Amino acid sequence: MKSSGLRLSGLRLLGRLGGMVLVVWGAATVGFLALRLVPGDPVDVMLGVRAEVSERVRAEVRADWGLAEPPFVQYLTYLGRLLRGDLGTSYRLQSPVAEIIGSQLAPTLQLMALAMFFALVLALGSALLARGPRSKALLSLVELFAVSSPTFWTGLVLTTIFGFGLGWFPVVATGGLAALILPAVTLALPVAGIISQVFRQGLEAASALPFVETVRARGASHSRLVLRHTLRHAAASSITLTGYIIGSLLGGSVLVETVFARPGLGRVALNAIINRDIPIVLGIVVLAAVVFSLINLLVDLLYDRLDPRLATAAVYS
Amino acid sequence: MIEVRSLRIELPGAAGTAVDGVSFSLAPGECLAIVGASGAGKSMLARALIGLTPGGTVVAAERLTVGGFDIRAFGESDWQALRGGVVSLVSQDALVALDPLRRIGREVAEPIEIHEKRMPRAARERRVQLLLARVALPEPLLRARQYPHELSGGLRQRALIAAALAAGPALLIADEPTTALDVTVQAKILRLLAELKESGIAVLLISHDLAVVASLADRIAVMQHGRFVEVAPAATLLTAPQHPYTRELLAAAAQHRAAGVTEQTQAAAPVLSTHSLVKSYRSTGRTVRAVGGVSFDLAAGGTVGIVGESGSGKTTVARLLLGIERPDTGTVQLYGEQWSGVPESKRRVRRRQIQLIHQDSLGTFDPRHSVRRVLAEAVTLDRSVSRAARLGRIRELLAQVELPETLLGRRAHELSGGQRQRVAIARALARRPSILVLDEPVSALDVLIQAHVLDLLVSLRQQLGLAMVFISHDLAVVRGLCDQVLVMKDGQVVEQGATEDLFREPQHPFTRELLGAHVAALADGQ
C-alpha cells in the first residue's frame, strides 16, 4: 500500500518534470519559429533597429546562429546552446544576454519580493478581519477597485499624492528602501485585490461545508475552526493562484519600472522590444518559461500536500 | 438527560415557525426517535439542543435542560463547553461531515484537545486507538492515518461516531446517521448505536424512515409541521398507531410490501429482451467489469426489478438498455429487432418506444428551459400532435402526472424533488413509450413523496399498459412493484427469478444478506 503510493507519487513527479521540460521546449521553439517568420534578413532581425554595424559583426551573427546551414540544423544549434545555458549575445549591447539579464535581476527581484510581502499582508489581513456583512461588502468594493485600476495609473496617482503632494517618499529611484516602497505598493495593489477575493471566497466556501457543523458540535471555538480547519481549505484554493501572481508581478514590473524610472528586468525587456533586440527577447522568453514551469511544479506538489483527495483522485480518474 | 417543555423555534424571515410547542424528556441509556418528512422541523429541534441554529433564530421554552444545564441562557462559551463534552452530534454523511483535509486520527482527537486540554499527547493517542476499536473500526492504527475519502461509507460513519464519543458525552444526537448508506451497512451502524445505548449513553435519533428507527428506538415521536402528533413506546406506535399521519407513514413503509403485483406475466413475446450483456470500463490500466452477463425478457405490461447496492452495475444496465452505451458482447432486442449495436440514426426513430427516468432528474433538464419548454420539446417530436394541439397535449401530460399548470413557467431548479420526477415522467410519456426504464426513480425523495410517486407509476402502468424495468437498492419497493427480480452484486447477476419465489426462498447468500438486513430493519413493524 505504502510503497505503491510512493511509486505513484514518484511517477507523477516524473510526469510533471516531463511537462516542465515540454513547456520550456515549447516556448523556445515558438520563439525560434517566430523569429524565422519575421520578414527580412535574419541577420538584420538579430541586430535590431538602427543596426549600422561592420561586416565583421554580421559574420559573427551568421556564425553564432549557423545561418549558412539548413533551418533544421539552425534549430538544433539553437537548442544545443540553450541546453548549455547559453542564451546568446545581444549584438546591440555587445554583451551576452545572460550577463545583461543577470545584472538587472536584483532590483526587479527586490521589487517583486517586497510587493509580494505587501500583497500577502494586505490580502490575508483584510480577509481575516472582515467578518461582518458590512465590512465584507466594503472590502469587496475596495478589492474591485484594486483589481481594476491599471498599475501605471495607480503608480502615477501615488507619486502625485505621496511624492509630490506630501513629500513622504522620493519621486525618483535613489536605490534606497524609501524609494522602493511606492513602486512595491503600486505593484502589490491589484495582486492583493485578487488574493483577497479568492482567499475570502475560499474561507466562505469552506465555512459553508457540512463538516463545519461537526467541528462546532465538538465545542470548537471560532478561532479554532478557522485556524485548524477552514484556513487550510482557503489556502488550498488560493495556492493555485501563485503562478498567476508571480506572472502578474513580473508583467507589472515592466510598467512599474517605467513609471518610477527604476532599473530592472522590466526595463531591459521593454528596451529590447522597442529596439527589437531579438536575442534578449528570446532569452527572457526562455527564462520566463523556466521560472513559470518551476513555480507550477512547486504549486502542484504543495497542492497535493494540502488536499490529500487529489492524490487518490488522479488514480481513479 | 434532556427535558423539554413547550419548545418553540422561530426562524428568521419568511421561514416562520419551525418547531411549535414540543415537549419530551430523555433518560440515560434511552433512545428516543423523532420521525417525520423533511421540513417537519426535526433537524432544527436537534440543532437547538446543541446551540447550532442559524443566526437570527429565536428559541423559547418553558423548560429546556440538557445534561442538567438550563441552556436557555447559554452564551457561546457555555455552548462550547457543552458541545462535544456533554452532547455530541453524528450527522448524515461522514464524507462531508469530517474535514476532508485532516486524517481520521486528528479528527477523532479534536474533541479531546478541546475538552481535556491537559491530557498528554501519548495518552490522547491511546484514547483515539481505544475509541476506534470501540466503534469496531478494523486496523485502527492504519485508519487513524487515513483520510475520510480513503474509507468506505460504513467505516467513515464509524469514525464519525468515534469522534463524537471522544470527549465522553452522555448524549448522542444522531441526525439521519444511516441515510447515505446501503442497507447491509445500515444494519451494522444501527447495531453499533444499539451497543452504545446499552452502555448508558442517551441517543436522540432523527430519521425520515420508520423502518430505520424501529430496531433501535425505545420511544418514537412522529413530527409533522413542527409538532409532535404522536409520542408512544416503539412497539405500541408501530402496531397500534393513533394519529392518521402516523398511519400514513406506516402505510408508506409497508406499501411496498403489500402493493398489488400485476398478474403473472403473460406469455406474449417479450417487448424487450437482453442476452448475456457484458460491459467493461478501463480505468488507469485496470479493466473493471461493470456488467458481466445480464439476460432477461420483459413482457408487454410486465415489470422487471433489478436490485443491488451502489456500484453493482445497475445503472450501466439501464444505459445499455437505452442504447446510450454499447455492450462489449451480448445483445439487446426491442420488439424482437436488434437494438444494441445498430447505428444511432436507425435507433433514433425507434427511441420513442423506450424512455428513461433517472434518480435525480435535475441534470436531465436544460438549466435554461422552463417546464413548458421541456415538455414542448418532447411533444413537438410527436407527429400525431398538430401544432395547434400542442398546448392541449402539454396540459394533458401535466394532468397525467398530477401537477398543477402553475408550474409551467418554472425552471427545473425551482421545483421540488417530487415535482421534478413528475415532470421527468411527463416528458417520457409525451413520446407515448411502451417501456419505461426507471433508475432509482424515488431514492432521492422523502418517504411520503416516494409513496406518492410510486402510486403514480403503478396507476400509469395500468392505464397505459407500460412495461417497466425498475432499478432500485430498495427491496421493499421492488417487491411491491415487480413480477421478476434480478439481484446484482459487483456486476454479476447472483440470483434471478419470480419475485415471490425469490423473497420466499432466497438461494444466494448475498440475497439472504440483503433480505436479512431489510427484514431486521422492519422486524418491529411487522
Added chain:
Amino acid sequence: MRRASALIAGAFLLLLVVCTLAPALLTSADPLQTDLPAALEAPSLAHPFGTDQAGRDVFARVLYGSRYSLAIGFGATAMALVVGLAIGAFAASMHRLGDGVLSRAIEIVMAFPEFLLALIVIAIIGPGEAGLLVAVAIAVMPAYARVARVQTLVVTRAGYVEAARTLGLPRTATLLRHVVPNTLGPLLSMATMGVGTAIAAAAGLSFLGLGPKPPTPEWGLILSDGRNFLSTAWWIAVFPGLVITATVIATSVVGRFMHAPQKRRRA
C-alpha cells in the same frame, strides 16, 4: 442592489459607445487643437479635465480616445473569443491524443501571464495599432480556448443532452437548442469581463510607447504625456486613468451580473 449597480455600469458603457460613435455630441473642443497660451490649465467649466502641455482639451482627448480603446478592447476580445472557441471546441471534439496535444499547447501558452505574452507578441510583430490589437487578442485567447474546451466537454456529456438523445431529438436540434447556448453562455459573460482587461492591457502597452504614436488621443498615451507634469498638472494623468478604471469596473460588474443566473442554476 446588484441590479442597480449593473444598470449604472451598463449605462456607463453605453455612454462610452456614444463617445466612440459621436464624440462631437459631448464636446465642442478638438482633441488635436493646440493652444499654447492655455497650456496646463487646471480643470474648469471650459475644460472639465483641464488642458495639457500643448493646451489641448484633456476632456476632448479622453472622449475621442474611447474610440481607440473600445475598438481594441472589443476587437481583441471578439477575435480571442471566436478563435478560442474554435480551438477549444475542436480540441474537445478530438480523440484523446489530439485533445491531449492541444490542451497541452494551451497550457504552455497559459504559463505566461497575459501582459508578458502581449509584450512578446509585439516584440515579434512590431509595435503600432494593428500590432496592439493582435498582441492583446493573442494574449487573452488561451483562456477562452481553455474554457471553451471544458465547457464543450461538460455540456456534451450533460444529462440534458443525453436526455434529448433518449427522447429521440435529432442531432442538429440537440446541438442548436442545448449544446450551443449552454456552451456560449459562460464564454459571453467571460468576454464581457474580458473587454475591460483588454482595454487596460492595450492602454498599458501604448503607455509604454508600443501602440499608436502621439499626438493620437489614446488613453494610455495621454497618461504617458501626463507623467512628465505630475507635480504641476496632475489632471492630465489622473482623468484618463480614472476612466480606464471605471471602464474595467463597469465591464466586470456587467459580466458578473450576466454570470450570476448561470451560477445559480448550476448550484
